[in-house]
Amino acid sequence: MVLVIAEQRDGVLNNASWEALVAAQQLDEPVRVAVAGAGDGLAAVGAELAAADVESILTVDHPELESYTPDGFVAAFAAVVTDTAPDRVFLAHTYQTREFAPRLAARVGRSLIADCVGVRPRDGRLAFVRPMFQGKFVADVAAAGPAPHFASFQIGAFRPDALERGAAPAPVTAFPVTLEPGAIRQQIEVPFQEAKQAVDLTQAERIVAVGRGIKGREHLGLVESLATALGAEVAASRPICDSGWLPMDRQIGSSGQTVAPKLYLALGISGAIQHLVGMKGSRTIVAVNKDADAPIFEVADYGIVGDLFDVVPAIIAALDA
Amino acid sequence: MKIAVCVKQVVTREWPLRVDEARTWVEDRDASFEMNEPDAYALEEALRLREQHGGEVVVCSAGPARAAQVVREALARGADRAIRVEGGGLAAADAAMVAEALAAAMRDEQFELVLTGLQSDDQGFAQTGVVLAELLGIPHATIIMEVQVADGRLRVKRELEGGWFQWVSMPTPALLTIQSGINQLRYATLKGIMAAKRKEVRVVEAAADLVPRQEILEIRVPEKTKQTHMIAGSPSEAAAELVKVLREEARVI
Numbered sequence: 140m141v142l143v144i145a146e147q148r149d150g151v152l153n154n155a156s157w158e159a160l161v162a163a164q165q166l167d168e169p170v171r172v173a174v175a176g177a178g179d180g181l182a183a184v185g186a187e188l189a190a191a192d193v194e195s196i197l198t199v200d201h202p203e204l205e206s207y208t209p210d211g212f213v214a215a216f217a218a219v220v221t222d223t224a225p226d227r228v229f230l231a232h233t234y235q236t237r238e239f240a241p242r243l244a245a246r247v248g249r250s251l252i253a254d255c256v257g258v259r260p261r262d263g264r265l266a267f268v269r270p271m272f273q274g275k276f277v278a279d280v281a282a283a284g285p286a287p288h289f290a291s292f293q294i295g296a297f298r299p300d301a302l303e304r305g306a307a308p309a310p311v312t313a314f315p316v317t318l319e320p321g322a323i324r325q326q327i328e329v330p331f332q333e334a335k336q337a338v339d340l341t342q343a344e345r346i347v348a349v350g351r352g353i354k355g356r357e358h359l360g361l362v363e364s365l366a367t368a369l370g371a372e373v374a375a376s377r378p379i380c381d382s383g384w385l386p387m388d389r390q391i392g393s394s395g396q397t398v399a400p401k402l403y404l405a406l407g408i409s410g411a412i413q414h415l416v417g418m419k420g421s422r423t424i425v426a427v428n429k430d431a432d433a434p435i436f437e438v439a440d441y442g443i444v445g446d447l448f449d450v451v452p453a454i455i456a457a458l459d460a
Numbered sequence: 461m462k463i464a465v466c467v468k469q470v471v472t473r474e475w476p477l478r479v480d481e482a483r484t485w486v487e488d489r490d491a492s493f494e495m496n497e498p499d500a501y502a503l504e505e506a507l508r509l510r511e512q513h514g515g516e517v518v519v520c521s522a523g524p525a526r527a528a529q530v531v532r533e534a535l536a537r538g539a540d541r542a543i544r545v546e547g548g549g550l551a552a553a554d555a556a557m558v559a560e561a562l563a564a565a566m567r568d569e570q571f572e573l574v575l576t577g578l579q580s581d582d583q584g585f586a587q588t589g590v591v592l593a594e595l596l597g598i599p600h601a602t603i604i605m606e607v608q609v610a611d612g613r614l615r616v617k618r619e620l621e622g623g624w625f626q627w628v629s630m631p632t633p634a635l636l637t638i639q640s641g642i643n644q645l646r647y648a649t650l651k652g653i654m655a656a657k658r659k660e661v662r663v664v665e666a667a668a669d670l671v672p673r674q675e676i677l678e679i680r681v682p683e684k685t686k687q688t689h690m691i692a693g694s695p696s697e698a699a700a701e702l703v704k705v706l707r708e709e710a711r712v713i
């Protein structure tokens with residue numbers, strides 16, 4: 140049996156949970172789903188999940204689970220895993236599961252194969268395909284040791300619309316848990332956003348984005364000249380903003396802005412997944428990188444393998460011509 | 461405050477990586493190595509906390525003998541002493557195995573705060589710190605962008621998706637995984653490099669009975685799925701061609 144741990148907040152199911160469910164369904168093993176929370180919101184999510192063709196939905200309802208904490212979720216799901224004894228436990232690779240799932244696996248003496256983009260049979264075993272070295276390689280990884288084996292799946296690796304729906308809603312059962320007083324050591328405050336972004340890159344028609352290939356802040360003028368010539372906004376990968384070379388509100392990616400301009404020109408950006416999720420919806424993507432194997436070429440429509448310090452001045456000159 | 465910082469040695473980002481002959485790891489025999497990037501930010505945060513609250517910073521690293529290089533570098537940047545867990549098999553080991561090796565060497569030290577990076581550049585598990593917290597029996601929080609310490613408690617700013625954040629507080633001892641960009645890094649000074657030579661490094665053999673829980677069957681370059689129009693030629697030829705296709709084919713300029 141595959142146990143899928145779904146994620147919800149305030150009665151809203153995280154869409155990525157459907158993808159983890161699709162990953163489980165394609166294995167041809169019975170599937171059960173567990174989801175934690177409290178009260179009506181959780182009940183609504185349970186009913187929503189019941190549309191899937193699965194054996195059952197377990198709702199783990201406890202006032203202390205209304206808001207996510209790592210201690211609370213590890214304790215609750217460890218009880219579910221111990222009680223239901225699945226062969227595998229699947230989750231979506233979200234910021235939340237990144238935080239608690241490795242500890243959950245460790246609590247029951249197992250390990251998690253994280254951030255997988257696929258799963259397939261290989262020599263009688265199940266191989267989980269996951270990126271390594273920042274997307275430059277992928278690896279087939281198999282679990283060693285006894286079940287349950289835990290795996291998490293990168294968002295977008297499976298299509299939520301490939302979900303198999305049941306003829307009738309799956310049964311929803313409550314899974315009671317007890318949490319020792321003091322078991323939850325983290326105290327959380329309400330999530331917030333930093334002050335409104337000064338620059339709204341989502342409205343830009345053209346974006347010239349720069350990555351660590353630029354080497355030093357003193358070279359940013361080159362990028363700005365190209366942006367001016369193209370009528371484009373300047374944006375950057377995270378390390379450029381981390382170093383303080385450009386303000387944070389010019390960062391593109393999972394922890395920055397998500398953009399979809401007509402033209403996205405990536406200069407000296409390797410194309411790590413956290414960057415790609417912020418820009419891969421752009422209409423035309425151009426990449427300039429000196430490494431022909433850089434993952435950015437995987438999403439680019441046009442690519443130039445070369446040194447940006449040679450190529451960028453040449454593009455500026457060609458635009459002038 | 462007694463603070464541990466876990467640092468991992470990884471192949472330098474600039475190194476042209478190839479898959480090794482067995483196709484289960486990369487060819488790294490002649491590679492150059494560096495400190496995993498978020499770990500440098502974790503170290504910097506530890507040094508800043510020591511400046512504010514006193515105490516000591518102990519750098520902990522597990523790996524083959526070559527990992528001594530990042531330990532030296534951390535000491536040169538200002539860490540007080542080091543624990544280095546040595547084991548040839550640790551370079552390509554899974555997160556649970558590395559966490560076990562570290563926990564065994566760190567447990568008796570009773571650290572009040574353990575900092576790790578949020579993710580390694582090579583394996584990218586994003587797990588070693590989290591599993592280590594479980595093995596040490598202390599609470600944890602991940603992807604931290606600010607750390608406040610008061611009255612034996614931590615209040616930390618956790619990064620969520622899409623520009624959201626959340627403050628979380630918890631008692632010490634605790635473990636935090638640090639996100640890149642939490643602070644501005646300092647680099648080693650000549651004085652620091654000299655001083656590092658006299659600092660204590662405790663070398664511990666990794667236990668022989670650590671069991672892998674994951675096995676890499678094969679590493680390969682990902683298959684291309686998108687038709688990318690690669691533009692060849694000299695920089696000026698390629699640039700002229702690019703401008704032409706952007707005007708006439710893509711019609712975006």
Ligand SMILES: Cc1cc2nc3c(=O)[nH]c(=O)nc-3n(C[C@H](O)[C@H](O)[C@H](O)COP(=O)(O)OP(=O)(O)OC[C@H]3O[C@@H](n4cnc5c(N)ncnc54)[C@H](O)[C@@H]3O)c2cc1C
Nearest residue numbers: 350351352376377392393394395407408409413414429447
């Ligand atoms: C939780 C989390 C959230 C993250 N959020 C984000 C995010 O929102 N946005 C983001 O961007 N990253 C994010 N990251 C970081 C991400 O994983 C990568 O580390 C980062 O995107 C790499 O930036 P880069 O491509 O500029 O640098 P690198 O990976 O160092 O790549 C530099 C590239 O430049 C090329 N290059 C070098 N010199 C030249 C030259 N002279 N000419 C041409 N090319 C050259 C190299 O071949 C290389 O491909 C996040 C990571 C985590 C773990």
Ligand SMILES: Nc1ncnc2c1ncn2[C@@H]1O[C@H](COP(=O)(O)O)[C@@H](O)[C@H]1O
Nearest residue numbers: 466467522576577579580585586587588
């Ligand atoms: N071999 C190691 N030695 C010391 N710390 C490590 C080691 N491997 C991982 N870590 C720490 O755990 C963090 C997460 O690594 P990972 O789980 O490999 O993504 C890193 O940023 C380091 O701080």
